[in-house]
Amino acid sequence: MKNERLLASLVPAVTAIAAWAVWLGWDQHRDVHPDGSTTGPYAAWQVIGLVLTLLAPVCWSAARHHVAATALGTTAGLTAAAAFDWSDDSSGLFMVGVVLLALGTLAATAAVSAVVSTARRGTA
Template sequence: MVAPLAWAGWLGWDQRRDVHADGTTTGPYQAWQVIGLVLTQLAPVYWATVRRHPLAAVLGTSAGLTAAAYYDWSDDASGLFVIGVGLVTLGSLTATTAATATITSIHRARTAGERPAAGRLS
């Protein structure tokens, strides 16, 4: 639920392409919007991961972003939006898997350092 809301907040309102003086177009999103979306997604991914739900962090985020991209781009008459949605799916799966693995590793190292080793008397 968080991923589609974040998509709407960061990307949903910007639907126009920017036309430059030389006639080229960019957009509709600016880099800062996509970076904001990615950084926003780190909070729920972290939350789910430290609560030992890494699969939910990966699949929930990826499914939410994929659904939001599909909804946002499905009015494209060329049909090429499917390629973009596929790339969002692959990219979000890859990025959230890497983030989840990193968070898990750091969290385990921190919690292991806080507990006395089993069998040791302190």
């Protein structure tokens, strides 16, 4: 049981780190528009791809009724990837983004995990 819980947190964590690298890790520049405004560095399709990629391990882990392990593993993976990726920010405010990402990831994965786990209990 303990090994299963460890696996339920490690799979989403490792997948989150790898998915960050695949979807967001390569895009490091901001786009400058003709009016001088900037956007980026990530496009909406990249973030959507990351979220959709993470649904599989989150649902897999939550279906095994490890809601906390799922939410914590995914949050730890994304937080570590973001902290590493954004740590070269010259403004020093990258930690604000990292904390906000961690809180959002924890809330979203906890909600999805709870729904999947509850739905799975109803069918089991």
